[in-house]
Amino acid sequence: MKTFLKVFAFNVAIIGFFLYVGNSIPQLRQDPPQDLVLAADAPAEDFVRAGQDIFYGNCPDLAGVGARAETRIKEEGYKGRATNGAEYIVESLHEPTIYVVEGYQPSMPPLGRQLSDLEIVAVVSFLQSQGGEVTVNGQTRFPKWRGEGGGAAPAAAAPAPAAAASAPGPAGASGQELVQQWGCVTCHKFDAPDKLIGPSLWDIGARKDANYIRESLLDPDAVVVEGFPAGLMKGTLDGSSFYQKLSLQDLNTLVNYLSSLKGGK
Numbered sequence: 001m002k003t004f005l006k007v008f009a010f011n012v013a014i015i016g017f018f019l020y021v022g023n024s025i026p027q028l029r030q031d032p033p034q035d036l037v038l039a040a041d042a043p044a045e046d047f048v049r050a051g052q053d054i055f056y057g058n059c060p061d062l063a064g065v066g067a068r069a070e071t072r073i074k075e076e077g078y079k080g081r082a083t084n085g086a087e088y089i090v091e092s093l094h095e096p097t098i099y100v101v102e103g104y105q106p107s108m109p110p111l112g113r114q115l116s117d118l119e120i121v122a123v124v125s126f127l128q129s130q131g132g133e134v135t136v137n138g139q140t141r142f143p144k145w146r147g148e149g150g151g152a153a154p155a156a157a158a159p160a161p162a163a164a165a166s167a168p169g170p171a172g173a174s175g176q177e178l179v180q181q182w183g184c185v186t187c188h189k190f191d192a193p194d195k196l197i198g199p200s201l202w203d204i205g206a207r208k209d210a211n212y213i214r215e216s217l218l219d220p221d222a223v224v225v226e227g228f229p230a231g232l233m234k235g236t237l238d239g240s241s242f243y244q245k246l247s248l249q250d251l252n253t254l255v256n257y258l259s260s261l262k263g264g265k
Contacts, residue, residue, distance in 0.1 A: 040118070040138035044125060047118075048134065051126025065089075066132025072099070081144055086136050089124050094145040113218050113243045114251045117141060175257020178250055182242060187233070190261065198233065199225050203263030210259045217254065 069085035072078060080098045082088040091098060094112035112120065121136050128134045179185055187197040194200055204213065215222050220233035237243060 042118075042138055044134055044137065047122045047125035047136075047138070048129050049126075050119070051122035051124070066128040066130040066134075068131070069127065070132065072101070077102075084135075085132060086124050086128065086140070087142060087144065089127050090120060090142045090145050093120070093123065110218055112145060114246065114248055116247060117146060119248060120146070173250060173253065175253050175260075178254050178257070182246075183236075183240060187236070193263070198228060201258060202261055204261050205259040206262040210255050213258045214251070214255050217251065 066085070069088045073080070073082050073084070073088050078099050080088070080091050080095070082091045090112065093115070094110055096110055115123065118138060120142065121138060121140050124136050124140075125134050128136070173181070179188075179190065184190075184201075189196055189200040190202050192200065192202055208216075212223070220237065221230050224230045
């Protein structure tokens with residue numbers, strides 16, 4: 001019995017010692033990072049941080065591109081419309097094949113359409129900060145590339161009339177909600193292989209990968225399915241202000257949802 005009590009007392013002492021040591025060490029609180037909400041009057045640091053998140057979510061590292069952007073437009077082979085480094089970056093996001101740097105393949109997808117005006121400014125801010133000077137702010141707009149069908153309309157443009165069927169859903173909307181809100185179900189079947197105005201999408205995830213689906217949303221005429229007219233989908237999306245209003249989050253949700261459609265499997 002005495003041996004048991006000694007062992008018990010020793011264990012209690014050891015536990016008490018570790019509790020004392022653990023509680024005597026200062027505890028550091030680490031809250032989860034807060035999502036940045038962009039506004040036209042946000043400081044430059046917020047645009048750089050948001051641009052970094054957007055850029056690394058879609059593109060490889062391009063260290064030093066901020067300085068190089070200013071010189072690209074002066075290169076002999078450049079035939080684009082940009083007149084400064086910021087415009088060159090925006091042009092590269094919207095029309096990446098207009099000037100392909102020697103030694104590289106024209107494999108970059110057009111990302112500009114999926115970004116809002118402020119998200120474009122954020123990406124430009126971040127890229128300019130990589131070896132260059134940030135020259136844009138929340139009031140900066142790029143009307144050469146942000147007109148109809150190219151992304152969010154410039155601030156001076158008259159707003160497109162609202163329509164309940166084409167209004168973008170709330171942040172965090174599901175893929176099923178988005179295809180309803182943007183009228184995709186009018187032209188495509190999602191629950192059967194039957195054709196409507198466009199091909200059935202009920203098994204698109206089994207036939208095509210996410211890159212193909214994303215390209216089809218951003219540039220519908222890049223690959224036109226045999227038996228269906230070119231220009232119809234793009235014209236429909238342009239008319240519903242899809243490219244002006246769709247957020248990056250909702251685009252990714254749509255791509256993920258369509259990729260998950262495997263024909264009832």
